[in-house]
């Protein structure tokens with residue numbers, strides 16, 4: 331079960347700082363495990379705070395030359411990186427499945443999705459237009475320029491080991507910024523492989539730095555070092571709050587993609603088969619470990635039983651196993667804590683009267699595997715309505731009418747994604763407008779794409795990633811008043 335790659339050089343057990351591939355001076359490393367087997371697949375350095383500072387300095391040193399290139403020149407390098415990611419998709423996907431656990435087909439999908447941000451922003455970088463504003467004063471002109479903000483830091487989670495890197499670094503690099511990337515300790519090899527390809531694409535040293543090590547120490551340095559002008563984070567609301575507070579000291583611009591608690595509503599007028607397909611995609615993709623996974627499935631009275639029955643059939647057709655194996659659709663959870671959380675949510679809901687329609691316990695495969703689960707008659711007081719399960723458990727909650735559905739869906743401090751299935755066009759507008767959420771899937775369960783803005787409202791975060799909006803977070807506006815004309 332050793333990781334076999336066409337190009338073993340992509341598997342880098344080192345960090346990228348400036349022009350060097352480095353180890354920690356202390357010699358400290360972190361072991362990375364395959365969540366499907368528990369085997370150690372490799373080690374990455376655990377850089378000290380001082381070494382992270384050196385990475386920030388390398389990024390700062392690379393700034394003038396990188397921002398000084400023509401946008402078209404940066405775009406050419408990014409385009410080469412996109413091509414290299416696609417050409418090496420099989421290896422990148424194998425690395426991802428080994429460290430993250432998701433089925434190989436999902437890993438391949440993520441590599442294409444990750445590469446798409448590099449492609450998109452290579453193009454968008456050429457269209458960072460300023461403004462000429464009609465002046466307020468004779469003999470003067472008003473010019474507005476957009477400039478790269480400077481060094482960015484990107485702190486990313488383990489659930490999308492490649493896409494969360496490129497969704498941040500893509501617009502950053504395209505805008506003319508240089509950066510320091512800190513991937514999650516569970517999944518560092520995908521990020522390091524991208525850094526290998528960035529080097530091959532001709533990206534100058536210092537533009538792409540990747541560090542691994544203690545989250546708390548490195549996070550403190552990245553969020554307090556005055557050279558870092560922008561911090562982009564994807565992860566939990568709890569950690570986001572801490573980073574935001576730490577960024578306050580040096581007034582950094584931030585993007586925060588935080589926790590979700592997505593509502594998925596099925597109305598009486600929905601196409602039920604489509605709703606089942608959407609619910610399966612939204613709930614069970616990545617074994618339920620995405621921040622836009624349906625966490626609360628609200629089904630209207632008139633279709634509740636029929637929907638539950640159809641969903642049960644679909645869930646029972648899922649195949650649980652090692653993501654490297656053909657036909658597997660559900661990989662393991664990331665670790666034992668993740669398994670415990672699913673178990674806890676099921677115990678809490680069933681104690682309050684919920685029934686297990688299918689699944690409900692650890693999988694016979696053992697380890698981090700869990701049975702895809704549906705709970706019915708889940709009371710609105712259950713824990714799962716308040717916090718993300720982040721696992722393969724679909725709780726079905728009954729509602730009576732549109733107003734109640736909307737009220738239940740909005741009854742959370744989060745607001746990242748929401749989904750609903752309905753055919754009535756009036757209802758589609760009413761519900762879309764009423765849901766407090768940054769992203770809404772209407773008769774669709776998969777909403778992620780590089781061409782549309784991804785991000786949340788309320789405590790789900792700040793800023794938007796992807797689309798024409800995504801590059802704005804890496805730009806500063808400079809207003810010049812020119813007199814004496």
Ligand code: ADP
Nearest residue numbers: 486487488513514515545546549564565566569
């Ligand atoms: P997740 O549930 O996705 O692991 P976290 O918010 O715990 O969510 O982690 C997201 C990323 O933030 C990971 O890379 C993690 O290592 C990092 N992280 C965790 N704690 C801190 C911290 N105190 N400061 C900076 N980064 C942190």
